[in-house]
Amino acid sequence: MGDTEAERAQKVRIGQDRFRVAVMDYWNRTCPFTGVVEPQLLRASHIIPWADCESDQERLNVHNGLLLSSLWDAAFDSGLVTFDDLGNAIASPSLGKSARLALALEKAPPLQLVDEQRSRLAWHRSEIWVAD
């Protein structure tokens, strides 16, 4: 293996493929912000991250998922963007101008949400979103 690989016992996540398929179907295989449809560019994001979910069901619950382009996923996952109850994107004050442009944040249409997503997004706003 050389010096850049080793074998170690690691935790692996089971069911992620199933979660992705369910989230892809729920969101019509399209990122709601960019219209991107290429599966290679789409990520099934967890609203409440996998590691913070309290149960297996929660980890695989389609209402805990959003289908985002890879850039929106990175921004959402790191708390540089979140969403309010109306589905409007809220940027962290720390998100710079170039990133806002790359996300086309000003043009982002509101997400169509149901209450099962709103409650989880409330958690995301309080626990993940970078407020300063």
Place this chain on the structure above:
Amino acid sequence: MGDTEAERAQKVRIGQDRFRVAVMDYWNRTCPFTGVVEPQLLRASHIIPWADCESDQERLNVHNGLLLSSLWDAAFDSGLVTFDDLGNAIASPSLGKSARLALALEKAPPLQLVDEQRSRLAWHRSEIWVAD
């Protein structure tokens, strides 16, 4: 661990953090296409993917890296975009209109390349780029 986690022996990659630091420094901590500077949104992409590198040195060689926003990384990694010898982005014919807009592909400035990168990009064009 519940039913969604298990422990397995897995290959781990050693030196990826060092590679990322070197690539971040080389490219001035900025994605050359989007101007994105948030580390959370930046990926140190391999031109020749880790798994295809023939040596440890090659895996960690800064000239085998590009610093890309997460969306450009996903597109480059999957071969939906590549670059010619002049550093101009070339889209796969299979890349859709929304993805081209999300990447702002038409506005992408040419990459400033050196020969150590050009030879690896030639490999990327022939082995990874999706030509149809």
